[in-house]
Amino acid sequence: MKINKWGESQLSLVSQRIFDWLPRRLFLRLSALALVTFLLVNAIHLATAQSVIKPSRSQVVLISLDGATPRIIDDYLAKGVLNRRTGLGLLQSRGVSAQRNLTCNPSLTAACHTTLNSGSTTARHDVVANSFHLVASPFKQNVSGFAAPIGGYAIEATGATQSATPTAEPIWIKLRQHGKKVVAATFPGADGADIRLSSAADSPIVQPAQLRTVDYTVPFGGFAGLSAKGFSLSAGDFSAAPTQTKDQLTAAGKTFYSPVLQKTNGLEQFTVGAVSYDLQVAALDTSNDRQVNYDTLVFFDAKSGIRSGGSLPSTGSAFVKAKRKKSSLFYLEGSSNKAGTAFYVSNLAPDLSTVHLVRYSANSIPRNSAVLADVDDINQTVGFWAPQPDFRIPQRSTPGLTDFSDLELENIYEDQVRTFVDYQTRVALRAIAKNPDADLVMLYIEQPDGSEHQFLAIDSRQATNPADANTIGSGQDSAKIARYETYVQTAYKTANRAVQKIIDAVGTTRGGVPRRNIIVVSDHGFSPFHTAVNLNAFLTNKGVDMTKVRAITSGPAVNVYINLQGREPDGTVSRSEYILLQQQVLKALKELADSNPNYSKQNKRVFDQIYPRPRPSGLSDPTFGLGTNEFIAQDSGDVFATLKEGYNFDGAQTPLVPRVGDDAAASVVFSVPSFYGAHGYDPEKPNMSAIFFAAGPDIDRRTFKQVRNIDVVPTINRLLRVESASTVQGTALKLKS
Template sequence: MSSKIWHGFSQRTWVQSIACAFITALHQAYQFWSRHAFRRLLAVVFSAFFLVVTTHAVIAQGSSVPRPKVILISLDGATPGLMNEYLKTGVLDSNTGLGLLKRRGVVAQRNVTCNPSLTAACHVSIGTGSTTVKTDVVANSFHLIASPFTRNVSGFAAPIGGYTVKPVGPAAQPLAEPIWVGLRQHGKKVVAATFPGADGAEITLAGAGTPVLQAATDRTVDYTIPFGAFAGQGAKGFSLTATDFTPAPGQTIGQLEAAGKKSYSPILQKTTPLDTFAIGTVNYTIQVAALDTTNDGSGNYDTLVFFDASTGIQPGPFSLPATGPAYVKASDRASALFYLEGSATKAGTGFYVSTLAPDLTTVRIARYSANAIPRNTPVLADVDDINNNVGFWAPQADFRIPERLSPGFTTFPDADLEAIYEDQVRTFVAYQTRVVLRAIAKNPDADLVLAYIEQPDGSEHQFLAIDPRQATNSTNPNTIGAGQDQAKLARYKTYVQAAYRIANRSVQQIIDTVGTTRKGTPKSNIIVVSDHGFAPFHTAVDFNALLRKNGIDSTKVRAITSGPAANIYINLKGREPDGIVTTEEYIVLQKQVVKILEDFVETNPNYTKRESKPIFDKIHARPLPSDVNDPSFGLGTSQFIGQDSGDVFATLTEGYNFDGTQAPVVPRLGDAPETTPVLSVPNFYGAHGYDPKQLNMSAIFFAAGPNIRRGDLQQVRNIDVVPTINKLLGVESASTVQGKALSIDS
């Protein structure tokens, strides 16, 4: 070929280059061949060319399989510090998940999150591009000022963008708008897999029949899966011995034989039911039998089977969400799911065997809490699609088990409790990931997929023990500093690492689903963020004890705490429906509360290197008009105070947390005895909700895909995510969006 042809081959597509070569060859043949021969050659050439073009079209068609344009994944609580450390040291594979996104796309060194840095508040900020003051979702739990003074609302079930107080009702012009509202108005398809705020729920002031504050349509997308909910039964532990078992009745033996289950020792069954409980109007009586599945010539019970007495042991096969009986082989170190047949909410639980002696002398069992996906009417078809194709809402990682708050776990050794929790971490993230993958499979043409993964948040709460001031035995204040249990600290470190690996695996599974180019770039634009970072804490703070200690009347002032953030409300007449505090007294009480918080300092040398340090880091008071008769009195807002924020909003200094107080209280090492203790030893280790400007509270930001360039960003904000997605999808952001589109597009 001539140099011009080679040049063209390097610059054009391969089909164009082949066409160019064909034309050149035909030109030469025409000059040297007979007309008849040339015609025969022409027929062959055009047939071959048609075959090449057709093949190319088929290949091109195959490569244009629909896939979501943008996928936003939130890894709850993932921090840049730990993420970078794990990628650097090999705890996380640099070629998969976040490591892949880092190599093929954009990473931010810091992602400033919302204030307070709490899960519900920050996810709504991520989903709207607006601050908490505008979203009016100001904490994980807070008070709607138009509701009775003692009533709380969950941040996951609060109206997004506020509501009107006088009269009470939905806001005519919300101050914040979820991204899916504008996208759907522009004809875009949105999918939400357990993403906060997208749940198909109708939000009312105080339950059914009260004023609607936000319509379900504002919280519904094209395929909507709400986050799961408690179905009425918490977790429970069981400690058994060989005396609890006797030969199984013939019915159990026959049913196991019919199910194809063989035991090489006589099948034994607990003589009385293991557990009885109700889900709604349906009663369940759980029986447990022991099997020896090893043909080793000795009595070696290794498997327990759990079943409901009313249905017995059915042979299967079973169609989801049904599971049939739960078979648990202790050596597998894995739980088995158990669907609660007949439950109206399609609830289920799971069983885990943490200890099983071969002779049954020691048997420890965990029955997980019962959970279900909320069956909100507008999204019922989507919920049933998950129930029928992925399964019922799997048991979540439950802090009440390792903290020995759920009944039956008091005597369980630490090793058992930790194994139970780790099983829940693995199985629940695997379930959430399958929900996301099902959502994508059902909606491959989605413009935006919103996905939420609960880890590593739960594991960091339980196991982020990295401060020498943290007591490794929550009942012994002496286990700080040199008294810390180093073996426990080492185990806890591995649990946090495992949570990050599990979350990273979930990201990779989503990448695998949408596919990558030959160079490894995801074929969908994938953005991974977290809602907040994490910090260790060493001291629990009882806020209500602090108020009582300072003579504050609880009928006039009360605090609602979420982690280290507190919204303190004053029962104001004319604002609260049952208010009793005059405007003049309000001013006095607000100043008094601020003074109490400002004066509260740490003086115990075991917890501060200085003589004293403030325990409250930030304190903000609701702004007030100069005239006490101003109708806006008690409704003022600021950069830090939203409509439903407390009349005083405060966050603790890192190291302190309102959660974790034990009953009875465990005094800290070196604290003077008090009749009303405010500070004490907590029963877990990690917290978030502090000032978002603190480096530990920074969230992560990774992005890669066909429309995303490669490179690093020094700092972004979580409120920048919405305008960035809108830019990628070619849609103008709502006027309520406060963030700015990031320069990450290619």
């Protein structure tokens, strides 16, 4: 604004001097046309100066694509799987990209998103995994990394409390102190929740909601108490629909050409959000082909009957035409948590001889009081929290799927990928549209992470049939591998479309540069794995007393805790015994090796990183059991370790499926996993690299060889002209010459 005023004053001064300089007679002789022309030119110059000199207020949109991996994106851009002119390709060609983005350690979603929102390493921000233990809580109590205090908390003689000097803080705290407007739509850490030390005495608040709330806050949704379920039906399950059903269909404007049939005994009954539901399903023939050809199922609650949807979040009854391969949403009317589900029909024979359908899990957005108005805004303009991609479906751990083919389950999962990313994108667009003056908008897209977990089958040591260990190497199912590759591609294309829709929402210049500074990152990369590891079984075999020691795993990362007296409120282990147990665990982890030549070479050790919690020199030191360093945070395990690529703590099946060539003893520890992709490994591994793309009015075209996720926060602060908090460990990137 100062520059603009300077421009105006200078032009006015120049004009005045011209008039002062002209002799009066000459001025009087100027024709009216000349005078008008002169004034017009002066006005044009003034307007031009204003448009050039007037600065635009910097605005930043940060988008996180969970699990997006540079090597995969480079490959897809080169092959044309991703369009170079849209989404990530557009950002790369119009702005900055990085060949490598060093992420946090361990490279897990909760930990690395906290790095993205704080600019601090895991050891500093204290969100050490997707699931871990707060050492001031009872020994058997875990906490989700998505609901853990950012920057730690204070451990005092009287118990745990909010820290007066947190070791890290979210970016929005400093920005809002400087009058900046911040919006967060499903971005981890911004949820408006009071974080409590659960199961401890009085459940004290260790981080209040006000520190996790921005100007417009939409928490990431979650499970509403009802898991997904499959149903295999046949013609014998149906009978003539009652007159009431047919009348309701007619009133809803539905046309049918064969007798309506309805499941005789109803579909299922359940309770969600303190309301009971009695779900019914009827079969319709909507094709006017003079044949009995049932092609559509309608799902409805017996109490409400069949009806069209009202205003959101209401959806009315769910009509699903099988050949469309698309689910239909179903809002659970009256539920206190405003929950909903959806139905997908994977196989519908025209004569109803085979009917396969899945009712997705019920989901809702947490109704945290601090952000309730924003949650209701989303429910009323976008809809209830859509069903997320559910890994239990392709892994067949969801009940009722026995008769479903692999392809049916894969199609179901792909439907969830498309519909959920679409939902998250619409939430993001609503957040942007409702807050056009936001200085920072923080957005999160769950894909391609989920699809990479399920379908990253790119290693010959991976069993393409999890139930058959022999399907490795030459025994792999090549057709299945080819299908899986298309599913990973779909995830990237879907995420890329989300990025493009956000670019469209903020607009671009004629040259294709976004009108706001858009930064797209991921939390981590991805790697295939072939072996599931049972650490508890291994430690037990090594003689570790598992009543005094707990191993909490997240992917290939583990925090091993010792129940220390004076730290955990129910601690039983003395300090001298603690030292012995810590050394025993360290020794065991260092010894774990894989001698099976089908999966390993030269009896390879399985652990890549092993770090003990540092101890003070004396047993009486008050900091005993609370030591930290660059790898160990306040709430890390007493031993923190990560496996080498190819191995993962998750994915073990029940019963275990032994690997090819393992003896009985090894099979207890190593087994065939139920899925294929993982992250959480050493961030220095190339596969764990995150992505970084940026373009906008304050960003030039260039390529960085390497950036770090801790650099994102200071870079945003530089763009918004706000000094970073003292806890920020990253360095602002120079995005413009």
